[in-house]
Amino acid sequence: MTSYLKTTPDKDGWFGSYGGAMLPPPLEPHFKEIREAYAKISKSADFIAELRLIRKHFQGRPTPVSYLKNLSALCGGAQIYAKREDLNHTGAHKLNHCMAEGLLAKFMGKTKLMAETGAGQHGVALATAAAYFGMECEIHMGEIDIAKEAPNVTRMKLLGATVVPVSFGGRSLKEAVDSCFQSYIAQADTALFAIGSVVGPHPFPRMVRDFQHVIGVEAREQFLEMTGELPDMVAACVGGGSNAMGIFSGFIDDASVGLYGVEPLGTSSNLGDHAATISFGEDGDIHGFRTLVLKDANGEPAPVHTVASGLDYPGVGPEHAHLHKIGRVHYTTADDKEALKAFYALSRHEGIIPALESAHAVAFAMREAAANPGRSILINLSGRGDKDIDYVTQTYGFGTDL
Structure with missing residues (x-):
């Protein structure tokens, strides 16, 4: 093949x-x-x-895959693993x-x-x-x-x-x-x-995917070594989509592995309150390429919102639009509140403070774990949350009200 x-x-x-x-x-x-x-x-x-x-010798690759034992026990059902791109030099993929x-x-x-x-x-x-x-x-x-x-x-x-x-x-x-x-x-x-x-x-789009392919190559080999089999589900947050294409590319030819892209739903499904381009967008051109685009009433790129600045984009990588169209990747959403809950949960139960972008993938795993007993979910933890802690704690406190 x-x-x-x-x-x-x-x-x-x-x-x-x-x-x-x-x-x-x-x-x-x-x-x-x-x-x-x-x-x-x-x-x-x-x-x-x-x-x-x-x-x-400079980036510190390969980054590990970690079994999130405490989070798995908290959520029940599926076993959750994370590809630790937060441990890549500079703290992200x-x-x-x-x-x-x-x-x-x-x-x-x-x-x-x-x-x-x-x-x-x-x-x-x-x-x-x-x-x-x-x-x-x-x-x-x-x-x-x-x-x-x-x-x-x-x-x-x-x-x-x-x-x-x-x-x-x-x-x-x-x-x-x-x-x-x-x-x-x-x-x-x-x-x-x-x-x-x-x-x-x-x-x-191809060049950046090729350079990020190292994530998927490492993750596939590491997961097989840890468990003796491939994960049932692989998930990553999607804004433009580089971290997702990085890990998806390692499993794209494995029909048994379900691939899941998690878009930011922001505060609601109303236009301007989210940045879920694949879920709510339509064909269009943006920044010199054809893809799915969130558009306003005049057909221009619409205002978007998400708690995660790195996902705040009214378009998406053209390969994601293609993978959605052919059905190889399933695209879903997590809203700001779910991402924040996941941010606090991973911090407190695993000692890992995730980037708000990555927290959308964590939210997906927490939500899906209970519905998938006996299965495995591998998420791409695309970055660490050092950059977010001041904003999160000053705006939302320490999570006691979520």
Whole structure:
């Protein structure tokens, strides 16, 4: 059987009817340069060897899979496991593709890395990569997220990055992407726009998935070693969807493994109160690619809300839209309250403080465990919650009322 990963996307970056590259003319030659460079170095033994060395000796990979014994007992039913991307250097999965994008930029002769960030984890990871490779770094971040994720803003600045506050529109992740694209146009000769998820024009959805594939490769091998079998269910939170594609890619050809993407339902299913794009969106274009999009009455990307800044996006990676359409991945939701309950539960019962983004996957596992006795659920714990603790405790206290 031909592997799904070998055949998808096609050569033009289409995942079925989603993906592609719809670019303003000034950017077309620069994205062509990126595609050609990635096609060349992704097959290079030197590139692969250097990336493996970085992952082992700088990032601290492989990250472990942990059996969440106490949470499993609390919920009853299924046994819950977590792939611990919170233990990856910088505290989240984002460094997996940022170090690789830094290597790509080095190969292309670029001197600067630039990107958008929501929760700040991608910004921290890219600033880390820039410091490692001796490059400049420019990060665009919405003012709302700057206020919510102050610790990560401090970390970016300590690492030498220039943080550009975005004050227009919803002042969140979508606007940060808009702002960064505008800045990139004038710097494309010397900079690489290191897109922070499996979104954007081709080749980024494929490239970021490939760089995050290490999560799924490790998790599959580790789970088999721990239990002697594959998990029944694999779940991850989905905003743009990079951490989810990372772990899903390790199990995509295993028909016996159910894959579950957990979107943020925010405070309600009303438009503007959530960021559950697959659950409520429709076909459309955003940031140079075709996917599912949450739209307002004028057909424009709608305002979104979630307690987790890293999931605050009115689109989704085109591969997720495709996997939803063909039925390989099941997409569901968790709301703010469920995510916060999961945040406190994992902290108190397992000694692991999760990122609010990852807490959506924890919420799914807690909800599904009782209904699936004798089965196993593996979640991708995509990041740690250091960045969130001030915001959560100042806004919601210590969880005694939830």
